[in-house]
Amino acid sequence: xxxxxxxxxxxVLKTGQSMTLLxxxxxxxxxMYWYRQDPGMGLRLIHYSVGEGTTAKGEVPDGYNVSRLKKxxxxxxxxxxxxxxxxxxxxxSRDERARYQETQYFGPGTRLLVx
Amino acid sequence: xxxxxxxxxxxxxxxxxxNLPCNHSTISGNEYxxxxxxxxxxxxxxxxxxxxxxxxxxxxxxxxxxxRKSSTLILPHATLRDTAVYYCIVRVLGDKIIFGKGTRLxxxx
Numbered sequence: 001x002x003x004x005x006x007x008x009x010x011x012v013l014k015t016g017q018s019m020t021l022l023x024x025x026x027x028x029x030x031x032m033y034w035y036r037q038d039p040g041m042g043l044r045l046i047h048y049s050v051g052e053g054t055t056a057k058g059e060v061p062d063g064y065n066v067s068r069l070k071k072x073x074x075x076x077x078x079x080x081x082x083x084x085x086x087x088x089x090x091x092x093s094r095d096e097r098a099r100y101q102e103t104q105y106f107g108p109g110t111r112l113l114v115x
Numbered sequence: 116x117x118x119x120x121x122x123x124x125x126x127x128x129x130x131x132x133x134n135l136p137c138n139h140s141t142i143s144g145n146e147y148x149x150x151x152x153x154x155x156x157x158x159x160x161x162x163x164x165x166x167x168x169x170x171x172x173x174x175x176x177x178x179x180x181x182x183r184k185s186s187t188l189i190l191p192h193a194t195l196r197d198t199a200v201y202y203c204i205v206r207v208l209g210d211k212i213i214f215g216k217g218t219r220l221x222x223x224x
Binding site: 035041043045058090092108 | 216
């Protein structure tokens, strides 16, 4: 049981390049989330998903797209990377059935540098 | 809008109780108070949550005032490993979590 994993751990991009960040969870959770965290800041929600085939916008969705084709995977895409997207990206998942427990499990993060 | 106000940083001596305050004066009746923490370079970790009664688990205690406009997270015997940023969040069950800037807690040896 690996929990929440993220791929890659670190990436350097040039402005205008595209990439996809992969989040995978093996806990059969319905809800999945993508956050970004900038230095000295709290986490900001980019997009989230309440189940396979569904996605929704969070606080800062511009410049990102997501897909949830399989329940265990949540992909975050950058079509044309910009230096402002330099950040640490965290993925999280939560069991919808455990609403009163509310344990959101986070991945280890992906550090992205856009030059 | 994180809906909560926390001091940006606090110090606590190792072995003492760490009391982290949070103001949430606009909390509505169906919103819960949640606490998470983030140790350096790691993803956030859930600590505890409550509605109006005080709560305790193996990690911490949560004290919510009677008018629910503020709360305090208590780490009873702080250790160096409790050095982290602590986030207080209010939300309705099932709603997305919005993180603020949190309180950076320094545990002093």
